[in-house]
Amino acid sequence: xxxxxxxxxxxxxxxxxxxxxxxxxxxxxxxxxxxxxxxxxxxxxxxxxxxxxxxxxxxxxxxxxxxxxxxxxxxxxxxxxxxxxxxxxxxxxxxxxxxxxxxxxxxxxxxxxxxxxxxxxxxxxxxxxxxxxxxxxxxxxxxxxxxxxxxxxxxxxxxxxxxxxxxxxxxxx
Amino acid sequence: xxxxxxxxxxxxxxxxxxxxxxxxxxxxxxxxxxxxxxxxxxxxxxxxxxxxxxxxxxxxxxxxxxxxxxxxxxxxxxxxxxxxxxxxxxxxxxxxxxxxxxxxxxxxxxxxxxxxxxxxxxxxxxxxxxxxxxxxxxxxxxxxxxxxxxxxxxxxxxxxxxxxxxxxxxxxxxxxxxxxxxxxxxxxxxxxxxxxxxxxxxxxxxxxxxxxxxxxxxxxxxxxxxxxxxxxxxxxxxxx
Numbered sequence: 001x002x003x004x005x006x007x008x009x010x011x012x013x014x015x016x017x018x019x020x021x022x023x024x025x026x027x028x029x030x031x032x033x034x035x036x037x038x039x040x041x042x043x044x045x046x047x048x049x050x051x052x053x054x055x056x057x058x059x060x061x062x063x064x065x066x067x068x069x070x071x072x073x074x075x076x077x078x079x080x081x082x083x084x085x086x087x088x089x090x091x092x093x094x095x096x097x098x099x100x101x102x103x104x105x106x107x108x109x110x111x112x113x114x115x116x117x118x119x120x121x122x123x124x125x126x127x128x129x130x131x132x133x134x135x136x137x138x139x140x141x142x143x144x145x146x147x148x149x150x151x152x153x154x155x156x157x158x159x160x161x162x163x164x165x166x167x168x169x170x171x172x173x
Numbered sequence: 174x175x176x177x178x179x180x181x182x183x184x185x186x187x188x189x190x191x192x193x194x195x196x197x198x199x200x201x202x203x204x205x206x207x208x209x210x211x212x213x214x215x216x217x218x219x220x221x222x223x224x225x226x227x228x229x230x231x232x233x234x235x236x237x238x239x240x241x242x243x244x245x246x247x248x249x250x251x252x253x254x255x256x257x258x259x260x261x262x263x264x265x266x267x268x269x270x271x272x273x274x275x276x277x278x279x280x281x282x283x284x285x286x287x288x289x290x291x292x293x294x295x296x297x298x299x300x301x302x303x304x305x306x307x308x309x310x311x312x313x314x315x316x317x318x319x320x321x322x323x324x325x326x327x328x329x330x331x332x333x334x335x336x337x338x339x340x341x342x343x344x345x346x347x348x349x350x351x352x353x354x355x356x357x358x359x360x361x362x363x364x365x366x367x368x369x370x371x372x373x374x375x376x377x378x379x380x381x382x383x384x385x386x387x388x389x390x391x392x393x394x395x396x397x398x399x400x401x402x403x404x405x406x407x408x409x410x411x412x413x
Binding site: 003004005006007008009010011012013014015016017019020021044045046048050052056058059060069070071092093094095100103105107109110111112113114115116117118120134137138139142162163164167168169170171172173 | 189190191194195196197198199202203204205206207208209210211212214215216217218219220221222223225226227228229233238263274275276284285286288289300301302303304338340346347349350351352353367368370371376377379380400401402403404
């Protein structure tokens with residue numbers, strides 16, 4: 001059935017493509033939403049930082065503000081770091097009729113990554129996590145890899161470990 | 174459709190790719206060794222977060238963004254080409270109004286990127302990036318110059334087949350695709366671990382453009398056609 005075009009690596013030079021994007025940053029909504037900062041690093045299986053990763057985020061639940069499009073992207077820096085300024089997502093419906101805890105969809109691409117890997121970022125201080133139907137599918141001892149840690153009043157820390165000890169849970173979806 | 178409207182719409186999940194379409198790693202492509210998960214992927218259902226996806230403000234596309242030969246004071250060095258095609262889903266339907274971006278090496282095989290130290294000349298008249306939005310029939314069109322071959326450090330005397338990197342958003346988070354478009358008849362195909370990471374020759378061939386005389390502009394440049402196929406939605410609708 002499928003005649004999909006295969007994925008190929010972004011390679012090391014995608015930064016020139018990102019440089020050309022204009023006016024498409026996530027724009028913070030004024031009143032209704034809580035602005036947050038998410039910072040983290042991407043690590044490989046040897047514990048080294050990945051300085052040429054493309055981290056992308058997508059969150060639904062937008063405020064009623066056309067300036068916010070829910071899409072974020074970042075080229076990691078020399079120390080493997082990324083930073084997103086966005087808004088705290090709210091709860092969204094789950095397929096079973098319940099709700100999902102606040103989360104952000106994340107994908108990781110890089111030189112040496114042939115197809116993107118997909119994961120989710122949840123927030124460690126959300127009581128709703130306990131009832132989230134997607135988190136429930138993740139082996140309990142690995143769920144913490146999906147939780148952003150509180151790092152300040154409105155900031156969170158979320159690392160992505162591509163392989164090995166503390167490997168982030170990635171999804172087949 | 175705003176993403177709020179998307180969130181409220183009744184939409185279907187995306188069909189899963191056939192096994193082998195997007196291999197996660199390949200020992201011959203050495204950089205994959207430490208950059209792919211060793212734990213099995215956790216299978217999850219598609220929810221509203223996955224069946225919706227980002228859009229891009231059309232007003233952010235400039236008039237020469239899809240013509241890489243007219244972005245500077247003078248014309249770049251190299252063989253001018255036209256690359257045109259459609260973005261489709263695997264139901265055969267066009268994907269309209271979606272962002273298509275490209276980046277590539279110049280005619281000498283060098284990227285305008287500080288990390289690229291290949292000893293080949295840069296071209297002050299060529300940045301090598303372009304973007305456009307597909308039309309109602311899913312069509313895109315770029316004018317550029319044919320990228321050169323270049324060496325890389327994967328193994329002794331390793332050279333990449335000529336290629337243009339493509340990035341497509343599509344209608345959902347799960348349709349996002351980054352890939353590479355190749356040119357027909359490249360002698361480096363059998364030697365390239367990235368191209369051959371897709372093991373099935375028929376699937377691999379989907380990454381190769383076709384020379385197309387109907388796209389070729391007389392006395393000006395050759396035309397190449399290349400369609401991109403993204404995940405399509407399953408027929409069965411589901412409530413978000």
